[in-house]
Amino acid sequence: MxxxxxxxxxxxxxxxxxxxxxxxxxxxxxxxxxxxxxxxxxxxxxxxxxxxxxxxxxxxxxxxxxxxxxxxxxxxxxxxxxxxxxxxxxxxxxxxxxxxxxxxxxxxxxxxxxxxxxxxxxxxxxxxxxxxxxxxxxxxxxxxxxxxxxxxxxxxxxxxxxxxxxxxxxxxxxxxxxxxxxxxxxxxxxxxxxxxxxxxxxxxxxxxxxxxxxxxxxxxxxxxxxxxxxxxxPTVDESTASGDAFGGYLASVNPVLSLGDELRRELPRTILTYSTLSDQPTYLRLVSLQNFLAETWEPDPPTIDRDNTPAAVGPPPGLEADIPVENETTWVDVNNLGSPWLPVPYPATDVSGLRGNWFWDADDLTFTSPDRVARGEEYRVSSLLVQPTPAQLDVANSTLPNPDDNYLDLPADLPGIIRSTAQRVTSSATSNYGRAVALQEYFRDGTFDYSETAPADFGYDSNGMKAIAQFLEAKSGYCIHFSSAMAIMARTLGIPSRVAVGFLPGEKQAETVEGRTSYRVTTQDVHAWPELYFDGIGWTRFEPTPGRGFVPTYADEATPGVPVPPVTTPTATPTPTPEPTNSATAAPIDPNDPAANSSTAAVSLGWLWTGLSLLGVILLLLLPAFIRGIQRALRLRRLARGFPAAQTGWKEVLQSMHDLGVDISPTATPREAAAAIADSARLGETDRVGLDSLRALVERQSFSRRRAESGLAHGAVPGGADDRVSDILDRVRRAFGWRRRIVAALAPRSIWSRLSLSRAD
Incomplete structure (x- = not known):
């Protein structure tokens, strides 16, 4: 070449x-x-x-x-x-x-x-x-x-x-x-x-x-x-970009789409804190889902009535004056909730302190905003603690609040297991109230397991009729399955029902707010529960999910007068034997599954962080070589641009020899240094020509009074000074073994030598 x-x-x-x-x-x-x-x-x-x-x-x-x-x-x-x-x-x-x-x-x-x-x-x-x-x-x-x-x-x-x-x-x-x-x-x-x-x-x-x-x-x-x-x-709407629990899902979209993901979040995130006048915990409700389609539950499209301001909320639907109630006041501080619905206790009668435009819906007393999300709101809610007696509930009928409402609608092809299970569980009940309690206790009697990742053919978070039918067979699921199943089964019995989505009472905090007990609600407290309608009482909360929340007094079997369902022995269902698979990962892995996170995901992340840690250590060890490479490249670049060889190339030769383990006295003349290099590398007469030529060039540039006239000050030599230096370095390195060359490249001694550092450019 x-x-x-x-x-x-x-x-x-x-x-x-x-x-x-x-x-x-x-x-x-x-x-x-x-x-x-x-x-x-x-x-x-x-x-x-x-x-x-x-x-x-x-x-x-x-x-x-x-x-x-x-x-x-x-x-x-x-x-x-x-x-x-x-x-x-x-x-x-x-x-x-x-x-x-x-x-x-x-x-x-x-x-x-x-x-x-x-x-x-x-x-x-x-x-x-x-x-x-x-x-x-x-x-x-x-x-x-x-x-x-x-x-x-x-x-x-x-x-x-x-x-x-x-x-x-x-x-x-x-x-x-x-x-x-x-x-x-x-x-x-x-x-x-x-x-x-x-x-x-x-x-x-x-x-x-x-x-x-x-x-x-x-x-x-x-x-x-x-x-x-x-x-x-165009700016991204805060409501659609936040992505938190129901993070910005529009009111026309099913909010339970993210419920399972929030519950499976590895690290809980605080959504809000609240305190109550009574110091008692409370459920906070966002929205109700009344439209049961074959595949899922959905809320009604929002209807904004600007006359329905939070300062004067209308009466709860169906609640009559003879039902015992207590007044409650709740102070809510929303930290991180990108939701167009406002979390409030049900039924609220007054909300004050809101910064945005919020309006309540007359059908279900939910609070929505056309242009804001709940994040950052601090407000006070006046609400009612509705406490009907078992006797009042027992005599109450369950007729539709409005004949045009869809609280009893069911798909025509509803799986038979749903209807037959509801009839079997409530066969001994004599009232709709008794049937509601029987349904609740059916799910809480120990035969069902709470699981946020129960396998289902229709998806972990599906709440359609086919998924609920499978849930009744598998007897394992989480709140959206329990609430959906009870609401659907209640409809098969002629009881109007809907599913409420909101938050459990949360965790009691050590600190207080103005002397009141404070509660912290996180993503782990996202919850769904059924609400059933009773004449004269209105929408009534039940809690079928085992191990979550608390059962209201009027539905607690320990309360006198509450109908106690007969104890039934569950029919043993044969458990199918799983077919062996050829690989531990033969089935698709749900990356959000905690079980997967504890095995495959944990192993994967472990390999990832181990690999990155090893890479970090390797990069740290290679840092001297990286610095040395930059130093060499800069010097050769300067030579190519005409810098004097005495200030660049010769120093690179001396430092490269030091990296190779050849010690040359800092007081040595160029002639003495060249001789030491030739001896160490055992250069022959032919190989020494280039070294001697560079040494002579360095001597002339270093000691000549008229360097500019030499024609060498700017690298004006055949082939270029950078080529000459590179050729010398190649010839010298070949004289040493490959091990020594690798050590010199990966662990250059000159970087750690105070003498070489003091002489470096």
Missing amino acids: RAPERRRDRLDHRRAWRVSVALLFCLSISAAALHTVLQGFGWWFQITGIVFAVLAAAGITRALGARSQGTRSPGRRAWLPTLVASAVLVTLITVFFASRSAFLFVIPTFESFAVFGDLAQAGSLAIANQAVPADVTLGISFLLAVGAGSLAILADLLAVTWRRPALAAIPIAVLLGIPTFVGIQLADVFVFVLSAVAWLVLLRAGEPFPQTSRAVGIGAVSVVVALLVPLAL
Whole structure:
């Protein structure tokens, strides 16, 4: 290879590595923009590790390919680094997230890709159903890994393979734009500026002869555009972006869609705190679901009557004056609830202190707002504690409050097990009240188990008629199954019913609020319960879910007068023998399943954090080598631009010898140092020509009074001073064994030597 070609190849190789390092910094800094939408900071190390692995794979492949060719890689090999980087990304994702279903724990199988699909779906749901900043679940972690790796591959393709480093702004903008898409207020200007600076560094690294002024100008324009364009975009409605419990679901959408996800949240999040005048805990109700379709329950579309202001709430539907009631006052402080419904005790009679426009619905006394969510509201609620006696309930009929209401509607093809079970359980009851208590106790008598992840063919969180039929057979589920089952069974018996969604009373706190006991409600307290209608009393709460909440006095068997259902021995149902599977992960994994989190998910996260920890240790150990490599590249770059060899190249030769374990006295003359180098490396006469030539050049530049006239001050020598120094270093290194060369590259002694540090540029 001729000298100009060799020099050109070296410049290309150095440029490629410079661009790769600059890309690592750009993507890592840009990823920090996600701190406003994700909790913690461990995810940043995951993104950085994935980006480092992908870029390193592409860079090493590119370097090995060029070296094997001995010249520039032909165009047909240009895609090889991208393919290798993609393979590395798939391998990493397989090892961290689906190793148990992979061949040899590394090679993905069809089963692995099914797991990937489940993780992607779980991640998307977790993003949709959480408030910002969101917890990084296993699904979100998977999406981060895939997204970061894909963006790194794209950036490498644009900036290195296609030699268009300016286009790397595309993947950088994707990372920076995620928080802005959620809400303009989530954009971090500081991260924008740092990313712009990193991009300018990338532009300089990608140019053989950098044009600083042009880079600064493009960067300044990019920063201005990045900051101003989001202002022109439509803002994301707080109600639809919050994603907390019922986080912003519109009133026309079923709020139980996120109920199961909130209950399965690994780390509970505080939703609100409250205190009551009586110091007693209370249920807080958001909305009622009265429309039972074949697949789910839904609320009525909201009807905003602006005359129904919270200061004067209408009477509870169906409640007559002879029913005993007590007045209660509740103070509520909503911390983080992106819901268009307001959590209040039922029935509320007055709400004060609200900041937004809230209105109550006459049919179910729910409070909704056309333009706000509950987050940040602090208010006081006056409500009634309705306490009917068992005798009053026993004589009460259950007729529809309005003939046009749909509180008795059922699908025509309702599974027979629902109706037959309701009739069997209530066969000895003589009133609708007795039937309601019998249904409640049927679920609480110990034959049913509470489970937030009970397997179901129709989904963990389904509450349609087929899922409820399966729930009655499996006898395992959580509140949405218990409440839905009791409400449906009550309708089969002619009792109007609906499902209320809200919160359990929460946990009693040690601190008090103005002398009142304080209660804390978290995502673990999201709850659903049935409400049944009785003439003269109105909508009445029951609690069929075992181990959750508390049974009201009028439905408690310990209360005198409450009808006690006869004790029945449950019919033994044969348990089907599960068929053996060939793999521990043969069935699709629900990433939100705590059981999966405790096994597959825990193992995956364990592998992930172990791998990232090892990567961090490796990066720390390689830091001296990284610093040394930058130092060498800067010196050779200065030589290429005409810096005197005495100030750059010669120092690089001496420091490289120190890395190889050759100690040269700092007081040695260039001639003495060259002799020591030649002796240590056992250079022959031919190999010493280049060293002696450089030594003579250094002597002339160091001691000549007219260096400029020598024609050497600016590297005006055949082949270039940088080529001469690189050739000398190559010849010297070949004289030492490969072990010594590896140690010198990975653990350069000069970085830790005070003598070398004092002499470094």
